[in-house]
Amino acid sequence: MKRPRRQALEVSISFLDVISCGFGAIVLLLLIAKSVEFSTPQPSPPPTQNKSITLLQEQLFSLRGETQIMTRTLSGKREQLSELEQSIARLRQQLASVNRQLLASAQADTTERDELILAQQILSEEMQRLQQLGSRKANQLIGGIPMDSEYLVFIIDTSGSMVDYAWPKVRSELLNILDIYPTVKGIQVMNDMGDYMFPSYRGKWLPDTPGRRRAIIRQMSHWRPFSNSSPVEGIQRAIQAFYASDKKISLYVFGDDFTGGSIHKVLNTVSQSNRQRGRNKQRVRIHTIGFPVHFLAPGGRMETASRFAALMRELSYRNGGTFVGLSSLDEKQ
Incomplete structure (x- = not known):
């Protein structure tokens, strides 16, 4: 029996292919549309905001x-x-x-203060003694000086205070002492630094004649060598230049104040220079004359005058001499 022929399909494979491609195209378009983002333009800031930003940045x-x-x-x-x-x-x-x-x-400075206190005490005692002496003559004041010397050396402070205020009195006292010694074998005059009044007689004795004594007084009028107001140098040079074991010598130290260092050092220095070797005896006598310049003149230095009084009193005591403190600068007293 003859089999019947199958009926042909109305839709062909080509149509299905077209439909599939169309769907694929639509899906692809949707995917592309979703991946694209649409952005709206941002508005630019206003000018005032730009100025504020600029100002803040500055x-x-x-x-x-x-x-x-x-x-x-x-x-x-x-x-x-x-x-x-x-x-x-x-x-x-x-x-x-x-x-x-x-x-x-x-x-x-403790030692110096002690010396000043000692000097003040000595000054008080000396001023009391001077007040008691009153208006005695200067030659009466030095009446206790030993008269056994044959040679005299005057060591005179030539500082400004002595020259300005006490020079007439210095000449007067020099004459008084020379009058006490009518005749001696030799005289010499130096200042406290050891400078000679007559340089041509350096290291030699001046002959004692009336003319020489008058020449000494005349020379005092214009003799002004430098002075440091310390008699140590003059005393040492006088002892070194003139000491001799066969001569009796006296030094007369004139002054008004002491501006040197330690009083004890000066005393020890002079004692060493004036001590005979191997004997506890002085080579020369040392007498001291104190002029009250700083107690009477305006602006006087009481401290240095007090130290001078203490030094001179002890110096004369240790060296067989006498200390005389004058009470006036009047050359007639």
Whole structure:
């Protein structure tokens, strides 16, 4: 039996292919559409906002600059502070050193203060004695001086205070002492520094004649060698130049104040120069005459005058002499 022929399909394979491609195209379009983002343009800021931003930026830059300046200034201040601290530390060290020096100086000055107190006590006693003497003549004041000397050396302070206020009195006292010794074997006149009134007779005795005595008084009118108001040099040079074991010599020291160093040092120096070797005996007598310049003249230095009185009194005592303190600068008294 003959099989019947199958009926042909109305839709062909080509149509299905077209439909599939169409769906694929639609799906692809949807995928592409979803992947594209549409953005709207951002609106530009208004001009006033731009100005504010610019101003803030300028302020920011200015603050940054000021911060740098302040940082540098602070660093400089810190360095200055460090230097000041170092300076303060150095000053504290210097102050401590000065305090130590002052303490040492105060301890070293104890002896000088003791000497000043001693000088003031001696001055008080001497002033009381002078007040009791009153208006006695100068030659009466020196009446207790031993008269056994054959040679005389006058050591005269030629400082400004003596020349300006006491020179007439110095000449008068020089004459009085020469009158006490009518005749001696030799005379010499030096200042407290050891300078000779007559340089041509350096180291030699002046002959004692009336003419020589008058020449000495005349020379006093213009004799003004330099003086340091300390008789040590003059005494030492006189002893070294004129001492001889076969001569009886007296030194007469004229002065008004003492501006040298330690009184004890002066006394010891003179004692060593005036002591005979191997014997506890002086080579020469030392008499001292004190002129009250600083007690009577305006602006007088009481301290140096007091030290002079203490020194002269002890100097004459240790060297077999006499200390005479005058009460007036009047050459007639």
